[in-house]
Amino acid sequence: MAMATAHDTLSVVVGAGGTGGHIYPGLAVAEALRRAVPDAVISFVGTERGLETKLIPEAGYRLHTVDMIPFDPSLGARRFLLPADLLRSGLQARRVIEEQGAQVVIGMGGYPSAPAVLGARLAGRPALVHESNAVPGRANRFAATLTPHVALAFDRTRRHLPARTAERARTVGMPLVGAVAGLGRGAREALRDTARRAFGVPPRARVVLFNGGSLGAARLTEAAVGLARQWRTRPDVHLVIKTGPAALEDVRARLAADGSDRVATAVGYLDRMDLAYAAADLMVCRAGSATVAELAELGMPAVLVPYPHAPHDHQTHNARVLSDAGAGLLLPDAETDGDRLAELIGPLLADPRRLAAMSAAARPGTHAAAAGLMAEWALRLAGRAPATTPVLTTS
Numbered sequence: 001m002a003m004a005t006a007h008d009t010l011s012v013v014v015g016a017g018g019t020g021g022h023i024y025p026g027l028a029v030a031e032a033l034r035r036a037v038p039d040a041v042i043s044f045v046g047t048e049r050g051l052e053t054k055l056i057p058e059a060g061y062r063l064h065t066v067d068m069i070p071f072d073p074s075l076g077a078r079r080f081l082l083p084a085d086l087l088r089s090g091l092q093a094r095r096v097i098e099e100q101g102a103q104v105v106i107g108m109g110g111y112p113s114a115p116a117v118l119g120a121r122l123a124g125r126p127a128l129v130h131e132s133n134a135v136p137g138r139a140n141r142f143a144a145t146l147t148p149h150v151a152l153a154f155d156r157t158r159r160h161l162p163a164r165t166a167e168r169a170r171t172v173g174m175p176l177v178g179a180v181a182g183l184g185r186g187a188r189e190a191l192r193d194t195a196r197r198a199f200g201v202p203p204r205a206r207v208v209l210f211n212g213g214s215l216g217a218a219r220l221t222e223a224a225v226g227l228a229r230q231w232r233t234r235p236d237v238h239l240v241i242k243t244g245p246a247a248l249e250d251v252r253a254r255l256a257a258d259g260s261d262r263v264a265t266a267v268g269y270l271d272r273m274d275l276a277y278a279a280a281d282l283m284v285c286r287a288g289s290a291t292v293a294e295l296a297e298l299g300m301p302a303v304l305v306p307y308p309h310a311p312h313d314h315q316t317h318n319a320r321v322l323s324d325a326g327a328g329l330l331l332p333d334a335e336t337d338g339d340r341l342a343e344l345i346g347p348l349l350a351d352p353r354r355l356a357a358m359s360a361a362a363r364p365g366t367h368a369a370a371a372g373l374m375a376e377w378a379l380r381l382a383g384r385a386p387a388t389t390p391v392l393t394t395s
């Protein structure tokens with residue numbers, strides 16, 4: 001393929017979809033590309049099933065949908081149709097790539113990104129794959145066979161890759177959306193008072209933030225409600241519970257019924273994660289890769305409750321990025337209820353020095369810079385990076 005010239009319009013197709021854990025990093029890379037090349041044409045490839053149908057248009061990018069099914073053994077007999085579905089969706093993605101004149105394709109993981117990378121191979125365009133989890137997903141295992149350009153969020157992912165892929169992969173970190181990437185530990189402290197007022201937190205109360213992911217998590221919400229019931233007469237703690245939109249009214253009614261709403265605020269969605277992080281002293285959460293990277297970057301102590309049905313148990317492996325370093329506690333989903341959380345969280349909140357030690361143990365790595373590193377890499381593949389840009393090195 002001929003390299004683009006300085007006068008060509010930069011055109012990039014990003015494959016990302018399914019969950020926010022793939023979409024938000026894709027949007028972060030798109031933002032970084034726009035900062036580098038303001039007139040760049042950037043669009044996304046996804047499906048009609050996931051959050052991409054909402055999040056990508058809301059961010060101002062065009063979404064092209066393809067007919068792809070998940071890389072999921074639970075599909076039963078339909079999984080035997082996967083090769084045919086993949087080829088069909090790859091041809092659909094190739095059409096998008098050629099019509100847009102894309103010089104490079106970026107696959108951010110999740111099953112919708114596999115057709116984008118396959119489409120790039122069929123169209124003869126370079127592709128860059130980003131693996132966000134500590135254990136690579138099925139889609140990226142396939143996509144990484146189609147391109148030599150593989151980026152990792154966590155260096156420990158190498159141990160789960162074929163030797164040849166592990167050797168050529170580069171650890172760049174997890175691309176973070178602008179508000180969180182720009183927060184930093186010092187900025188989080190500076191925003192603290194404003195953030196706590198936004199959530200109605202009493203001035204001297206310790207704040208525990210419950211975050212179950214894009215749509216909430218029933219297990220975490222139920223445990224949070226139980227904890228709020230136990231602590232409803234405590235003036236020194238406040239819980240902020242992200243329930244997901246579907247459960248919000250029910251949770252608010254339950255909190256109000258026994259007076260637990262004195263110590264807990266339920267919200268359906270956190271559209272300002274920077275405020276949520278700035279308000280919190282401790283987080284109870286699932287262990288999606290983006291969440292783990294944000295916790296590491298911000299030095300936020302956490303109780304991590306991995307989703308037990310994640311493919312290859314990858315959330316447990318993600319959680320160990322923090323728990324092995326002493327920056328978080330790993331709590332199995334089956335053990336998570338109000339009583340167990342009271343046993344874990346009570347002593348933590350009573351020991352500021354331990355919370356500070358957990359915060360200090362978190363290793364920021366390159367997460368805040370990852371979107372820029374991915375954009376730089378993509379620009380090089382498109383023949384657009386300036387000669388002075390430093391070459392990425394393998395961690």
